[in-house]
Amino acid sequence: MGSDINRKAMARLHKAEVMIAGEQLRLRLHDGKLIKDRRYHLRTYPNCFVAQELINWLISYKEAPDRATAVCLMQHLMDHDIVHHVCDKRPMFKDAKLLYRFCQDDGTFPFNTEVNVFNHGQRLYEHLTTGRDSILQLREEQGVVYQRSFPGCQVIDWLLQNGEIDCRRQGLELCRTLLEHGIIQHVAKKHNFFDSGLLYQFCINFRRRRRLSELLNESEREKEEGVSAQAQEDGHDDSPFVLNTMPPQENCNGFLSVQLNRPLKMISSMSRSSLASLQIRSNGYVPPATLSSTPVVMCNPKSVLKRNVTCEELLSLCAPYIKKVLTVMGDAVGWGFVIRGMAPVYVQAVDPGSPAAAAGVKVRQFVCQVNGRSVLYLDYRQVSRLVMTGPCTVVLEVMEPIE
Structure with missing residues (x-):
């Protein structure tokens, strides 16, 4: 019974990692102009990429060592409903001049309960990490010190103060749902979520740069070795399933992120979901802060208004x-x-x-x-x-x- 629960939890974590990696890849491809409107058989398909061009790009940017591996990586994204053929007639990803599209770009991404919980958890993570007085701090429980942890009662207080919930019971239900879906966990993995002084952490580092190859390797490892392999991986700093446990650097509120290959005019560490920054790809702005750990700088401060309006x-x-x-x-x-x-x-x-x-x-x-x-x-x-x-x-x- 416990083994089945662990398998389900790891499957949810892996799904979350694939979603984050897929979104990071989508934004990079938009930035590199690989995703654009394309014409095929007298019809224009918006926001598409050519499979062969993407395979070349993956190899060029060392996301895959060879074409066969690159195809496996993209098939992995297809299996998780991240990308699909423009006509949904090809379940297999082919290294050919075929058009594919990200589900986020055409509104076909399946917003089920699991995805909605994941989105809620990510938004909560962004709010808690970008706030001036973040409750994610170095804390001690049972003689062990945990990085970026928070007491259960304090996060419920925060949810109430910021209008996320109407009552403490609602906050308790929300946090238990996040725990059940592998978004947060007790620091020692011993307790369910309680409105108390017990410490909890986010299981997922939403800001860390994901490499597609590590997700594929993790998926294969799970198939071959089962849950026991994941137990070993959980203790490794480079695991995509754990937070960075290195001591935080002074004046650094974020995790390591995507390193861009060209100079940028302005950079922001906020996320697109914060509405305070976003990527204007055609003008050379930074990708969203879910991928950034740089100091906050206001992006595009000059008003676009032609005149003041009352x-x-x-x-x-x-x-x-x-x-x-x-x-x-x-x-x-x-x-x-x-x-x-x-x-x-x-x-x-x-x-x-x-x-x-x-x-x-x-x-x-x-x-x-x-x-x-x-x-x-x-x-x-x-x-x-x-x-x-x-x-x-x-x-x-x-x-x-x-x-």
Whole structure:
């Protein structure tokens, strides 16, 4: 019985690692322009990549030693519903001039209970690690010191203070769900989650750069050696299933991340899900902070507005603006747009491959409502918090200039 539970837990961890690695790969391919609209048999397929080109890229960037291994890596992503053939007619990944697409890019990613729990856990992780007074600290339990740990009662306090839950019982249920799905665990793996002083940790380092080859190797190892092999792997610092246990460096709040191969103008350690930064691939901005550990620097500080606009002007009956209601379904990374300003807040930038872009969010739109709540007279920090602490699906009422 215990062996079956361990197998299920490791399967969930591996699924989470594959999701993170797949998303990191998707963002890098967008940045490298391998993903783009392509025409085939008189039809244009948006956000696609050619299998042969991707295999060349994987070998070039040392993600795979040879073409056969690269095909196995991509097949692994296909088996986990990360990528698929554009017509869904080919269950096998082929090293050929065939078009494939990431499920995140065409909205076909299966948002089941497991994925929703994973997304919630990742958002919670980002909030806890990027906050000024993070509760993830060096703590001691039973004479053993644990890095980046937190008491159960304190995380429930944090959830209440930040509007994530309505009562402590709801927080207890949420944290137990995260524990059951392998997102968090008791530091000594001895207890379920309790609203007490017991210490817990995140099982997954969401910010560490994942190499596809290590995920494939881990999958093969599980098949060959079973749970016993994973027990050994759990004690290894380089395991994709454990947090980095090295002592934290001074003034460093993040984990090691993707190293970019070209200079960037501006860098941010925030995540795309924080709405305070994102990757504008065509202009050379940094990838989202789930992949970054660099100091915080405001990205694109110059306003995109052509002139200042007041709330009174937007509310005027003769104002040259049109009102729209947009529904943005967040993915595992976030929503993919940046807001700036105060009274009114406006859209500063939009990731072209994000859920926001797919929903119709555009630069220079003014945000009037978030999930039915008026935000016209709030600043961007307050609006960002409303979005981040709300549901994954965000309903925005915006006003955009009439062209």
